[in-house]
Amino acid sequence: MKTKSLILVILLAFSAAAFSQTGFSDGLSKGKSQGKKILVNIYSESDTWSKKMETVYSSDAVKNYVNSNFIYVKLNANGSDKISYSGKDWTASSLSKFFGATGYPTHIVLNPDGSVIKFNYNGETTGVFSGYLDVTEFEKFLKYFSENKYKDTDLSKVL
Numbered sequence: 001m002k003t004k005s006l007i008l009v010i011l012l013a014f015s016a017a018a019f020s021q022t023g024f025s026d027g028l029s030k031g032k033s034q035g036k037k038i039l040v041n042i043y044s045e046s047d048t049w050s051k052k053m054e055t056v057y058s059s060d061a062v063k064n065y066v067n068s069n070f071i072y073v074k075l076n077a078n079g080s081d082k083i084s085y086s087g088k089d090w091t092a093s094s095l096s097k098f099f100g101a102t103g104y105p106t107h108i109v110l111n112p113d114g115s116v117i118k119f120n121y122n123g124e125t126t127g128v129f130s131g132y133l134d135v136t137e138f139e140k141f142l143k144y145f146s147e148n149k150y151k152d153t154d155l156s157k158v159l
Contacts, residue, residue, distance in 0.1 A: 042099065043104050044078055062135060085098075106128050117150060118150075
């Protein structure tokens with residue numbers, strides 16, 4: 001029984017570690033070196049919808065798709081971690097505001113060079129998408145960016 005419990009704990013720890021990055025700067029470096037887009041999850045620890053979105057991020061389908069197609073980073077909207085981005089020093093909180101996060105969770109996709117990918121949503125050009133998406137909707141959101149549909153399709157036509 002102890003062996004099964006230990007194996008389960010190790011597997012859970014490995015899967016969680018394999019999915020998340022150690023920090024924003026590390027994610028930027030990996031995105032650049034691997035030529036992958038960077039998926040940024042801006043969240044608030046006290047926000048109910050951010051917590052619900054964590055269950056979506058931790059679903060096997062989303063986790064596998066993200067691991068294959070993106071570098072995943074989390075950014076605490078209330079955090080004080082020091083981050084260097086675009087030639088400036090930020091706190092996690094000030095960088096969240098710079099990106100335009102006004103509600104949580106907020107999702108941003110960066111190019112491998114760290115620049116924000118702009119896309120159309122309801123006819124407006126933006127670089128952020130705020131709100132909860134269930135697993136099915138979030139998979140559509142991810143494919144929209146991984147398949148470069150953002151270049152010629154309004155996101156509202158996909159979701």
